[in-house]
Amino acid sequence: MNRSTLIEQIKEKKSFLCVGLDTDIRKIPQHLLDLDDPIFEFNKQIIDATKDYCVAYKPNIAFYEAHGPKGWESLKKTIDYIPSTHFTIADAKRGDIGNTSGLYARAFFEEMNFDSITVAPYMGADSVTPFLEFEGKWVILLGLTSNPGAEDFQQLELVNGNKVYQEVISGSSKWGTKDNLMYVVGATRAEALADIREIIPDSFLLIPGVGAQGGSLEDVIKYGMNDDIGLLVNSTRGIIYADMSPSFAESAANEAKKIQQQMAAFL
Numbered sequence: 001m002n003r004s005t006l007i008e009q010i011k012e013k014k015s016f017l018c019v020g021l022d023t024d025i026r027k028i029p030q031h032l033l034d035l036d037d038p039i040f041e042f043n044k045q046i047i048d049a050t051k052d053y054c055v056a057y058k059p060n061i062a063f064y065e066a067h068g069p070k071g072w073e074s075l076k077k078t079i080d081y082i083p084s085t086h087f088t089i090a091d092a093k094r095g096d097i098g099n100t101s102g103l104y105a106r107a108f109f110e111e112m113n114f115d116s117i118t119v120a121p122y123m124g125a126d127s128v129t130p131f132l133e134f135e136g137k138w139v140i141l142l143g144l145t146s147n148p149g150a151e152d153f154q155q156l157e158l159v160n161g162n163k164v165y166q167e168v169i170s171g172s173s174k175w176g177t178k179d180n181l182m183y184v185v186g187a188t189r190a191e192a193l194a195d196i197r198e199i200i201p202d203s204f205l206l207i208p209g210v211g212a213q214g215g216s217l218e219d220v221i222k223y224g225m226n227d228d229i230g231l232l233v234n235s236t237r238g239i240i241y242a243d244m245s246p247s248f249a250e251s252a253a254n255e256a257k258k259i260q261q262q263m264a265a266f267l
C-alpha cells in the first residue's frame with residue numbers, strides 16, 4: 001500500500017489505529033482450542049470485529065514461528081484474510097548482511113505479501129537497503145523503542161552531542177524516502193517525539209506502547225502528529241485480550257472503537 005492510500009484510509013476511517021495480532025495459544029479462549037487452527041480462528045474473529053476501527057494489522061512473527069510450520073500456516077492464512085484496505089506489518093525485527101536481508105525481504109514481501117516489515121538498524125545501511133528495493137513495500141526501522149532496555153544503548157550520548165537513537169534516525173533517513181521508510185517510536189517515549197519530528201518531519205511513525213505498556217495516546221498525538229497525520233498507533237493486548245470469554249471479539253471491538261473515537265477527535 002502506498003503512502004497516499006494509507007492517508008486516505010486514515011481519513012476515511014478517522015483512525016490511525018493498528019491492531020497487533022500477538023496471538024498466544026495460552027491466552028485465547030478455551031473453546032477455540034478444539035478447532036483445527038485456533039490461532040487463525042481467533043485472528044479471523046478479531047479482524048472481523050475490529051476492521052472498521054483500524055487501518056492496520058501487525059502480527060508479531062514470534063507468536064507464529066513458535067509453532068513451527070503450523071504457525072507459518074496460521075500466519076499466511078491471517079495475512080490473506082486481512083482486507084486489502086488495511087496496511088499490514090510483519091513485526092519481525094530482522095536485519096542481517098545484505099544477501100540475507102534480501103531473502104528476509106523476499107520471504108515477507110513476496111511469499112507472505114506483507115506491506116511492511118520492522119527492521120533493526122544495528123548492522124547499518126547494507127543490512128537495511130535490501131528491504132527498500134521492493135516497489136510499494138515499506139521498512140519500519142526501530143528508532144526509539146518502548147521497552148526499558150531502550151535506555152541501555154539507544155539513549156547514550158555520542159561525542160557530537162546526539163543520542164544514539166537520534167543519530168540512527170538522522171543517518172538512516174537518507175537510505176529511503178517518506179514513501180518507503182517509517183520509524184518505530186515507543187509511546188512510552190512520547191517526550192522524545194518533538195525532537196524526532198525535528199529530524200524526520202514527514203515520515204510516518206509506528207507507535208507501540210499504548211494500552212498494556214501505559215503510553216499516552218494524547219501525548220503521542222500532541223508531539224507526533226504531522227500534517228499528513230503521520231502516525232500508526234498500535235495496541236495489542238489491550239484490544240485482543242480485553243476479554244477471554246466466548247464474546248472476546250465483541251470486547252475487542254469495543255476497545256478498538258474507544259481508541260478510534262479518541263483518534264477521531266483529532267482528525
Ligand SMILES: O=C(O)c1cc(=O)[nH]c(=O)n1[C@@H]1O[C@H](COP(=O)(O)O)[C@@H](O)[C@H]1O
Pocket residue numbers: 020022060091118144145146147184185186208209210211212213234235236237238
Ligand atoms: O516493533 C514493535 O512493534 C515494537 C517496538 C517497540 O519498541 N515496542 C513494542 O512493544 N513493539 C511491539 O508492539 C507490540 C506491543 O504490544 P502491547 O504492549 O500488547 O500493546 C508487541 O508486538 C511488541 O513486540
